[in-house]
Amino acid sequence: MGADHARRLATRIAGASLTALADPDEGRVGALAEELDGIAVHADPLDLIASDDVDAVVLASPGSVHEEQLLACIERGVHVLCEKPLTMDSESSLRVVEAERAGGRDLVQVGFMRRFDPEYVRLKALLDSGRMGRTLLLHQTHRNKSVPHPDFRSEMIVRDSLVHEIDCARWLLGEEIVSIQVISPTPTSHAREGVVDPQIAILRTASGAVVTNEVFVNARTGYEVRVEAVAERGSAIIGRPASGVYTTTADPGGGDGSWGGPIDPDYRVRFERAYDLEVQAWVDASRRGEVVGPTSRDGYVSTLVCTAGMQSLASGVPVAVETPGS
Template sequence: MSPLRVGVVGVGVMGADHVHRLATRTAGAELVAVADPDRGRAQALAADVGDAISVHADPLELVADERVDAVLLASPGAVHTEQLLACLERGLPVLCEKPLTMDAESSEQVVRAEQELARPLIQVGFMRRFDPEYAELRSMIGSQRWGRTLVLHQIHRNLSVPNPRFRSEMIVRDSLVHEVDCARWLLGEEITAVQVIAPAPTSHALEGVADPQITIFEMASGAVVTNEVFVNSRTGYEVRCEAVGESGSAIIGRPGSGIYTTAVDETGGGWGGRIVPDYRERFARAYDLEVQAWVDAARRGDVVGPGSRDGLAATLACSAGMESLRTGARVEVPQAPLARC
């Protein structure tokens, strides 16, 4: 099979990371184009990784480039709708970093446009599904080795957020969205209601920003998921998850210790050491596996991992979360048809 010729839209922190990943450690892929409104930054990055890479200031020019077989979207969520629709019109496979779009209406528009095609083309960048620990935890939950899973505890902490425009709503839409997808995927069911609770904010938060946030998901089975998102923790990047069943539990994300369970045939242990600074290090392996799986599937004419309907389901849950953040009330989540948990 010929290599998949990939164009990357958006060369900020995540986009640049993907550019290096595609250029140096993704089998079966050839990086052929990059696009970013900051053409100088895009040119510098292209020069750093290859000689024959096209540079575009307009992302839609990259989508129209005949050399491009597939597109990785690492652009801001506000421009995803237009870019995704352009990719679908050209029949290009897309790996779209979260969120799919910024609101339910535009996410539904994208899902409907994809449904009109002969096959699905969109994979959404919920990379935790490709993380080996998360995959192992999902397998353990599915095996019911400790009976039904009754409670899921998720922790998501960042060292800091330097963006002065990062507001309370973005903690829900851009950070909690990962917990939304993980809850659906790990438990294999939908979120039916969301409630966001805002404790007293850290002194490190910007004025008026509710940080940290505690969010409760009610799941279709009656299971409950608690989520702490703290984007100015000042300690490092920590993502942990604990599944609590009827007769045991398991924890992932403990630095340096691998998966930790309380099942009767397992023992735990202590830990002391370094906390990684950001998501690129914590989930480096997951990103590698995610992009490789996307490339392999696109070359086969297939889609793996979370699709556009999963992106829509996440948007619906996050929209309910933003409403709860505004009102403090429990908000029911509309259900996305045919979403794949």
């Protein structure tokens, strides 16, 4: 992910100069630095954050070190784009929110890149236009081909996958989640022993809208992310699997042919453009001294909802979420 962002900044983004990389893995970062024309390398990310020639930082480090690095960025007053999660629990997330607030300047953008995806942006604009009336329901689908992680646990579906749906629901509906219920179907045989996959999560918002979520991380087919919004006078769907090329194909064995196309293999392909637009918007806003994307508070609140979701995954009953006033 860090390498993706580095290449993106170096080759596809206007108005930014990539000046330094940091990674404890010297071999990996060295090869990348060479590919990118001999850019400076720091072994310690905190050294990079402290450098005079750094105006803004992208954090793609493990979530467990985010708090320390974010606080360093805030202390130095540099803009930072932090891949999700903001931090690993709501207490540390709150400390980041409060440090940023104490500093008096907006500096942190969280990497919920879907808010920059053209389809999501169009859906948001359509819902906000009021042309379809009030939005009553969202149906969100999130499928991954598989999860290679050997220690994968059910909670990681909530924390790493459902978290995107939670942020999207809050953003699309423009209101807070007040409860979450996680329902556990009998798992697919492709999940590791003991892992609940797929999961159904039901969110309720402050105004009473309901959001159903299917998260299925061993779906075998590919990366499918879809939203259907149901409003008073119409509905809208984004994320239909469509590669742009629609084919008819003969069956090599002489059987029935088929029509259709490939499914995106992973989030990199599906959200490539969203990442480019996210980073360009972050660079542009940082140069103006602003934050225009999801904030540290968005990261904090999504962590709060995920925490409640993990409780509901264990109990099966709805768990209330208390969101502090903004």
